[in-house]
Amino acid sequence: MSFNVNAEIAVCGGKLLKLSHYSDVVNNTMDVNIYLPQQYFTGSNGKPIPSIYFLSGLTCTPQNASEKAFWQLQADKYGFTMVFPDTSPRGEHIPDDPAYDFGVGAGFYLNATQEPYKKYFQMYDYVHKELPRQLNQYFNNNKNPKLDFLDNVSITGHSMGGYGALSGYLQNYHSKKYKSCSAFAPIVNPMNVPWGQKAFKNYLGNDRLTWRQYDPSELVKQVHNYGDDKILIHQGTKDPFLNENLRSNLLIEAARGTSWEDKIDLRMVDGFDHSYYFISSFVPIHAEFHAKHLGLI
Numbered sequence: 001m002s003f004n005v006n007a008e009i010a011v012c013g014g015k016l017l018k019l020s021h022y023s024d025v026v027n028n029t030m031d032v033n034i035y036l037p038q039q040y041f042t043g044s045n046g047k048p049i050p051s052i053y054f055l056s057g058l059t060c061t062p063q064n065a066s067e068k069a070f071w072q073l074q075a076d077k078y079g080f081t082m083v084f085p086d087t088s089p090r091g092e093h094i095p096d097d098p099a100y101d102f103g104v105g106a107g108f109y110l111n112a113t114q115e116p117y118k119k120y121f122q123m124y125d126y127v128h129k130e131l132p133r134q135l136n137q138y139f140n141n142n143k144n145p146k147l148d149f150l151d152n153v154s155i156t157g158h159s160m161g162g163y164g165a166l167s168g169y170l171q172n173y174h175s176k177k178y179k180s181c182s183a184f185a186p187i188v189n190p191m192n193v194p195w196g197q198k199a200f201k202n203y204l205g206n207d208r209l210t211w212r213q214y215d216p217s218e219l220v221k222q223v224h225n226y227g228d229d230k231i232l233i234h235q236g237t238k239d240p241f242l243n244e245n246l247r248s249n250l251l252i253e254a255a256r257g258t259s260w261e262d263k264i265d266l267r268m269v270d271g272f273d274h275s276y277y278f279i280s281s282f283v284p285i286h287a288e289f290h291a292k293h294l295g296l297i
């Protein structure tokens with residue numbers, strides 16, 4: 001497995017690599033950005049450097065978060081790698097939709113089962129399985145890892161990507177794939193909001209039972225929190241998508257009476273919208289949260 005290095009950019013104390021590679025699961029070339037923190041170049045006391053995966057929202061490429069979330073300063077502060085995957089396969093041949101909320105740029109981090117999407121839209125397997133494996137192989141040659149993409153890793157994301165982070169974390173909770181999970185303005189109950197319903201219907205078909213495996217508000221009822229794990233969420237009160245598509249309170253309600261009750265640390269932040277101004281304002285808090293779980297502080 002090989003990656004093309006399309007750009008190598010000095011940022012803060014480290015380097016942002018703009019990579020592309022062939023994915024066997026989505027049957028397409030994929031872009032992904034990686035930020036290597038300063039510790040990669042100056043040394044990390046012989047310990048593998050952990051990673052945080054940031055899943056972006058509708059319409060995003062790996063560039064949005066790389067350019068506007070300011071994770072790099074935090075990655076240097078604590079010593080973690082950032083992975084910014086794309087939100088879908090891309091190209092003229094990829095089935096798309098005229099609207100921004102479905103198709104290209106809107107892969108919803110699931111494995112599509114319906115035609116014509118299922119050949120390409122296998123974003124769950126891509127993000128949680130194939131991409132980490134390929135990164136490990138490329139950067140570490142599968143031995144003596146200097147960068148840890150597989151074991152000491154955390155996940156976060158924004159909006160559609162916040163939903164992707166929550167569902168991926170909960171689906172893999174018992175194998176402890178992710179040490180921690182956080183989200184910025186996530187879609188918490190996709191089965192019951194327009195963005196999610198459109199995506200699930202087209203990617204997964206009409207049987208709502210099959211939708212439940214990806215819905216965070218269903219997963220908190222199915223997945224037992226056996227420890228004291230908490231999920232951190234920030235949500236702006238002036239977010240134009242809050243009332244129709246994000247509806248963060250539905251996750252709190254779903255968690256009531258389950259092992260996740262009081263484990264969802266939802267912080268409503270006054271006056272913030274849905275943009276990267278909002279995200280970048282709270283990235284330092286999320287970075288500290290993950291750094292603790294990754295054993296960096």
Ligand SMILES: N[C@@H](CCC(=O)N[C@@H](CSC=O)C(=O)NCC(=O)O)C(=O)O
Pocket residue numbers: 056057058059060064100158159160161274275276
């Ligand atoms: N009408 C907008 C909608 C797109 C949008 O707001 N995308 C958000 C994520 S929304 C949920 O997943 C985003 O992150 N945009 C990119 C950015 O850099 O802000 C439109 O089409 O512009």
